Amino acid sequence: NAGVTQTPKFRILKIGQSMTLQCTQDMNHNYMYWYRQDPGMGLKLIYYSVGAGITDKGEVPNGYNVSRSTTEDFPLRLELAAPSQTSVYFCASSYFRGVETQYFGPGTRLLVL
Amino acid sequence: GDSVTQMEGPVTLSEEACLTINCTYTATGYPSLFWYVQYPGEGLQLLLKATKADDKGSNKGFEATYRKETTSFHLEKGSVQVSDSAVYFCALSGGGSEKLVFGKGTKLTVNP
Numbered sequence: 001n002a003g004v005t006q007t008p009k010f011r012i013l014k015i016g017q018s019m020t021l022q023c024t025q026d027m028n029h030n031y032m033y034w035y036r037q038d039p040g041m042g043l044k045l046i047y048y049s050v051g052a053g054i055t056d057k058g059e060v061p062n063g064y065n066v067s068r069s070t071t072e073d074f075p076l077r078l079e080l081a082a083p084s085q086t087s088v089y090f091c092a093s094s095y096f097r098g099v100e101t102q103y104f105g106p107g108t109r110l111l112v113l
Numbered sequence: 114g115d116s117v118t119q120m121e122g123p124v125t126l127s128e129e130a131c132l133t134i135n136c137t138y139t140a141t142g143y144p145s146l147f148w149y150v151q152y153p154g155e156g157l158q159l160l161l162k163a164t165k166a167d168d169k170g171s172n173k174g175f176e177a178t179y180r181k182e183t184t185s186f187h188l189e190k191g192s193v194q195v196s197d198s199a200v201y202f203c204a205l206s207g208g209g210s211e212k213l214v215f216g217k218g219t220k221l222t223v224n225p
Contacts, residue, residue: 042117043157043202090156090157106154106155107155
């Protein structure tokens with residue numbers, strides 16, 4: 001059982017480039033989340049999904065897009081990378097509504113130069 | 114909106130010392146409270162939780178009590194180990210919401 005997996009582990013982007021951060025879970029969880037973690041700060045919710053085909057904005061959605069075509073996958077898209085998007089990105093998933101059962105992936109470190 | 118304030122770090126302790134990391138919250142209604150731990154290079158893991166006032170969450174020797182009167186959820190451990198070195202996050206979820214609100218995190222380093 002792999003849990004929540006994220007790729008890549010680390011990426012350097014130039015300003016204006018685009019990329020997709022991949023997130024996959026094999027626990028058949030309905031709920032999936034994307035967070036960013038800036039240095040010295042707690043995690044902030046970017047987007048979340050309560051099931052395939054359903055997504056909603058979190059606290060800091062600007063500059064990002066998501067899709068949820070399957071239960072397993074929840075990719076995060078950066079269209080025009082900016083230095084302010086330099087951060088560590090965590091994907092998480094949960095089966096039940098509510099947060100006590102959120103499982104986190106290992107994170108993707110993104111540097112935008 | 115809901116918020117979590119936890120003590121600034123970093124915190125450096127010697128092995129077997131006592132640990133307290135303060136956490137206070139602001140929320141409407143009756144939130145659930147959590148402590149997450151992030152070991153170096155890893156994602157967050159749930160350490161313990163409490164879902165109602167006066168509940169005590171405990172795990173791996175860590176404890177935290179949900180204090181509604183002081184809106185606090187302080188993390189404590191009587192004797193820390195080197196392996197406890199990590200970043201600790203206090204978090205809340207309001208009333209059945211699927212969203213977590215995190216504090217800024219407190220980095221703990223335990224020296225042998």
